[in-house]
Amino acid sequence: xxxxxxxxxxxxxxxxxxxxxxxxxxxxxxxxxxxxxxxxxxxxxxxxxxxxxxxxxxxxxxxxxxxxxxxxxxxxxxxxxxxxxxxxxxxxxxxxxxxxxxxxxxxxxxxxxxxxxxxxxxxxxxxxx
Numbered sequence: 001x002x003x004x005x006x007x008x009x010x011x012x013x014x015x016x017x018x019x020x021x022x023x024x025x026x027x028x029x030x031x032x033x034x035x036x037x038x039x040x041x042x043x044x045x046x047x048x049x050x051x052x053x054x055x056x057x058x059x060x061x062x063x064x065x066x067x068x069x070x071x072x073x074x075x076x077x078x079x080x081x082x083x084x085x086x087x088x089x090x091x092x093x094x095x096x097x098x099x100x101x102x103x104x105x106x107x108x109x110x111x112x113x114x115x116x117x118x119x120x121x122x123x124x125x126x127x128x129x
Contacts (some may be wrong), residue, residue, distance in 0.1 A: 008040045020080045033060050041065040
C-alpha cells in the first residue's frame with residue numbers, strides 16, 4: 001500500500017472540512033476528543049482496510065472513532081465531507097468543480113451499452129432460422 005495514502009489531513013483540508021463536523025449536543029458533557037484526530041482515524045481505517053480494533057494507539061479509542069463514523073454515516077455528514085473533498089480535488093487539479101452534462105450523458109450511454117448490449121440483426125436472424 002502506498003504510504004502517502006495513510007497520512008493525516010493537511011491543515012488546508014481540515015479547514016475545509018471542520019465546518020461540516022456537527023457541533024456537540026447541548027446539555028451533555030464537553031467533547032474530550034480532538035475531532036481532527038477522529039477524522040484522521042476514520043480515514044486511516046478506510047485506506048488501510050484494517051479492523052476497527054486494529055486502529056493504532058496514535059489515534060483515539062477505536063470505539064469512539066467507530067461511534068462517530070456510524071453517527072456521521074446516519075446523519076449525512078460523510079456524504080457532505082465526500083462532496084466537499086471531491087470538489088476540492090477537482091479544483092486543485094484545475095478541473096471544473098463538477099463534470100459537464102455532456103460527459104455524464106456519454107458515460108451513461110457507455111454504461112448502458114455494457115449493461116444492455118444490442119443484439120445484431122444477424123444474431124436475431126440465426127436465432128429464428
